[in-house]
Amino acid sequence: MSFFSRNQLANVVEWEEFRDDMIFWKWSNREIKKGSRLIIRPGQDAIFLYNGKIEGIFEDEGDYNIESDIVPFLSTLKGFKFGFNSGMRAEVLFVNTKEFTVKWGTKNAIHIPAPQLPGGMPIRANGTFNFKVNDYVALIDKIAGVKESYLVQDIKLRITSVLDQLLMKWISREGKDMFNLRANAYDIAKGIQEDLDMEIMDTGITITAFQIMSFNYPEEIEKMITKTASHGMIGDLNRYQQVSMTDGIASGKVQGGGTASDLAGMMIGMNMANEMVKNVNQNQSPSQPSDRTASGDGQRPNFCPNCGEKNSGANFCPNCGQKLA
Incomplete structure (x- = not known):
């Protein structure tokens, strides 16, 4: 008082x-x-x-x-x-009392161990995380007892100080395909959220969500992934060459007074025709003869092989007497 x-x-x-x-x-x-x-x-x-x-x-x-x-x-x-x-x-x-949303991003690339890469795979990532105050007693005991105010930036600095280590931990554990980490982003983020929550729970603050928006590879790796995906969609090298040539003509990259474009068009047309013929030959079944000649199968021909007279089922030709069966 x-x-x-x-x-x-x-x-x-x-x-x-x-x-x-x-x-x-x-x-x-x-x-x-x-x-x-x-x-x-x-x-x-x-x-x-x-x-x-x-x-x-x-x-x-x-x-x-x-x-x-x-x-x-x-x-x-x-x-x-x-x-x-x-x-x-x-x-x-x-x-x-609101839930805060904070953007994060790796300042430097983290090197994830990868086969045939002695220095590891350099990867960057970014996303968001959410947090809120959930325990006033812990908040006062650990922070408010010695501080007059506390900012979101203070929490962000604490989170990002351990984030690289957690990314390396969970990418190595969940990133079974190092070149397709986006497919495992949910599991990686879930593991990181649990670890971050344990990291700051003694301060009276809880991590309510953690999201990974993207993984970024080195430029050379990105190009390789894109090229591999393109080849996989096209199917084979011949198709890839045809599509590349067609794109070149459409974009005007294949030039030469019309001659180069014409030749390229002819080549594409010939290749397409050859492919069509090949497909027809592969799908076509062997033709069956419609008219049977005299053979040892016991069947009578419809016409006499000697004079051509039409046969109505007799064993001998009614015109020339040729044996038919």
């Missing part, structure tokens, strides 16, 4: 230096006088502290009279009475 002169006026306890990227701010080192008010805005919680201990937590937004609306709910100060010349010294910690 302390005393003050008659001309001291009641004050307003509120978050005076609010910033959207501020996690908490402490109203301190000032006397709370008779008639003082507490203002809690949306997205804020107010925590009354006395001698470093939590006296009360107020979560509902509004404008409160401290003497009548707040003091009766404080743990050890509930019986405090404001006298004519008396007030009380207490700290009020305002906490931003």
